Amino acid sequence: MKKLIVDNISIQFPKQSELLLNAEFYCDMHEIIGIFGRNGSGKSTLFGMIFGTEKKGSLNIKINNTLIPRDHIIPKKHIGLLPQHHFLPKSYLVKNIITLFFPSDEGQNKIFYSKRISSLESKKIGALSEGELKYLELLLIGHLDHSFLILDEPFSMVEPLYRDVIHEFLLEVKKTKGIIISDHYYNDVLNLTDRNYLIKNQQLLVVKDINDLVSNRYISP
Structure with missing residues (x-):
């Protein structure tokens, strides 16, 4: 079973104190871990660093102790990323986006036969609700051939119906991947995760339950 290890994490922006200093965490396949932090704490920067699109800061990435x-x-x-901001072109039809992502019939069928997609496939991307669009993006990224998946605010502004659909889909993805997730909708995250961390005082603190989020002043009692 694969294990993703991220250590020696250091993030510092100009004219700011370090957001993370020599922090570390790990994620096993078949596991969902949550990373919490206030706005500006460095979550999205950390995710971009792990994915390879953010060159700020420093860290080591290992898979089964092999440095990557x-x-x-x-x-x-090795790792897929669902970014915080939408990335699909608004003028495309949903069905055309699916065929662009997955040229083979086998790949396309995984998406076309997913829950609720039949009612969306003839719509333009720009006509989708926040929940519909986030769900589609998650389906596309989630079915790519990666061992690990990073999700940056998958529940943000999503209507309750699609939060439930996304929750169900992520439990299915967990059967074949390891998942790292961050979202201010902390109950949605805690209902999914096996382990959790909080970015505070330049470290990734272990969060056992919602009481730790309260005691560390991430949320109010």
Whole structure:
């Protein structure tokens, strides 16, 4: 079973104190871990560093104790990323986006036969609700051939119906991948995760339950 280890994490922006200093965490396949932190704590920067698109800061990425260069993450398809901001072109039809992502019938069928997609496939991307669009993006990224998946705010602004659909889909993805997730909708995250961390005082603190989020003043009692 594969294990993703990220250590020696250091993030510092100009004119700011370090957001993370020599922090570390791990994620096993078949596991969902949550990373919490206030706005500006460095979550999205950390995710971009792991994925290979963010060159700020420093860290080591290992898979089963084999060091993986940051510029190998994308071409070697070790880790997939669902970014915080939408990335699909608004003028495309949903069905055309699916065929662009997955040229083979087998790949396309995984998406076309997913829950609720039949009602969306003839719509334009720009006409989708926040929940529909986030769900589609998650389906596309989640079915790519990666061992690990990073999700940056998958529940943000998503209507309750699609939060439930996304929750169900992520439990299915967990059967074949390891998942790292961050979202301010902390109950949605805690209902999914096996382990959790909180970015605070330059470290990734272990979070056992919602009481730790309260005691560390991430949320109010």
